[in-house]
Amino acid sequence: MVFDTRPKVDVCVAQTGETYACATNESLLRGMLRLGRKGIPVGCVNGGCGVCKVRIVTGVVSALGPVSRAHVSAAEECDGVTLACRVAPTCAVTLEIAGKLHKPFSRAAGPTPAAPNQQ
Numbered sequence: 324m325v326f327d328t329r330p331k332v333d334v335c336v337a338q339t340g341e342t343y344a345c346a347t348n349e350s351l352l353r354g355m356l357r358l359g360r361k362g363i364p365v366g367c368v369n370g371g372c373g374v375c376k377v378r379i380v381t382g383v384v385s386a387l388g389p390v391s392r393a394h395v396s397a398a399e400e401c402d403g404v405t406l407a408c409r410v411a412p413t414c415a416v417t418l419e420i421a422g423k424l425h426k427p428f429s430r431a432a433g434p435t436p437a438a439p440n441q442q
């Protein structure tokens with residue numbers, strides 16, 4: 324049996340409340356996948372699809388590779404947006420899902436209106 328002794332920090336997905344321990348030398352996405360957790364949408368896991376787009380709410384991350392401008396604009400990057408498969412946490416991180424798949428995680432603005440024949 325091999326034990327993973329790498330230093331780890333907590334990563335919290337704000338929309339779901341899911342928290343997992345991620346090594347400081349693995350991507351936010353790989354750390355989640357290693358533990359079989361869910362929360363961040365998973366695509367190519369290599370920076371090519373943009374599905375794992377997140378915004379870092381608190382904490383600091385370091386780049387593991389380039390983040391394509393096709394998926395994260397300079398303005399978004401200044402707002403803390405990045406790709407979860409391209410950055411590793413350097414301390415505890417809270418993130419929000421920010422890509423096209425963020426809507427399932429968004430809280431509803433109010434109750435869903437009832438269909439006319441149900442009123």
Ligand code: FES
Binds near residue numbers: 364365372375406408
């Ligand atoms: S999973 Fe495709 S860019 Fe991150």
